[in-house]
């Protein structure tokens with residue numbers, strides 16, 4: 549049932565208390581991937597999580613079925629000079645990746661536990677996180693070996709900017725994607 553799922557917003561001041569929940573859901577959702585892919589290891593994720601939650605403007609939405617967390621989405625605005633676009637392999641006009649701190653919200657993570665997949669919960673987490681944003685656009689990275697996830701984001705209105713491989717050990721090749729946001733009008737352009 550999705551109708552009973554409650555969405556709760558969080559910010560950086562709550563990150564420390566939320567950390568065990570976020571790590572627990574990640575460890576469960578990425579258990580298979582972590583067996584073969586060092587980039588998916590919970591330790592690497594924990595490092596990334598601490599980096600993201602410390603960023604100015606970090607926001608998170610967690611979905612709950614009664615008291616049980618079912619998944620979450622989080623991200624933060626990209627600051628001027630961000631490293632996000634470093635590793636972009638596709639040539640794009642310089643202005644495309646020029647960040648001001650208020651132009652682009654980076655959706656860093658979206659995950660849903662198995663029993664709540666294909667219920668609309670992932671889309672609700674995504675929309676609940678993004679509809680309140682004031683930026684013009686959002687960006688995310690999707691692993692190129694996960695074409696169904698890429699197609700899912702396309703069906704939600706995301707477009708593909710190009711190829712990007714973060715300059716991190718074991719990083720896969722990603723599609724860098726963009727979504728136009730419509731601040732004040734529901735956010736995700738729907």
Ligand SMILES: CC(C)(COP(=O)(O)OP(=O)(O)OC[C@H]1O[C@@H](n2cnc3c(N)ncnc32)[C@H](O)[C@@H]1OP(=O)(O)O)[C@@H](O)C(=O)NCCC(=O)NCCS
Pocket residue numbers: 577658659660661664665666667668669670671689690691693694696697700
């Ligand atoms: C991505 C996610 C939130 C979407 O949830 P949803 O809207 O309920 O959609 P589904 O779970 O049905 O996923 C859509 C399709 O992508 C596939 N898929 C989802 N995550 C995948 C992954 N990590 N790797 C490969 N394929 C994946 C699903 O198997 C499904 O394929 P199917 O239609 O043949 O069954 C959820 O699948 C999830 O939590 N996946 C694991 C974490 C993840 O990959 N997050 C995205 C990071 S960019």
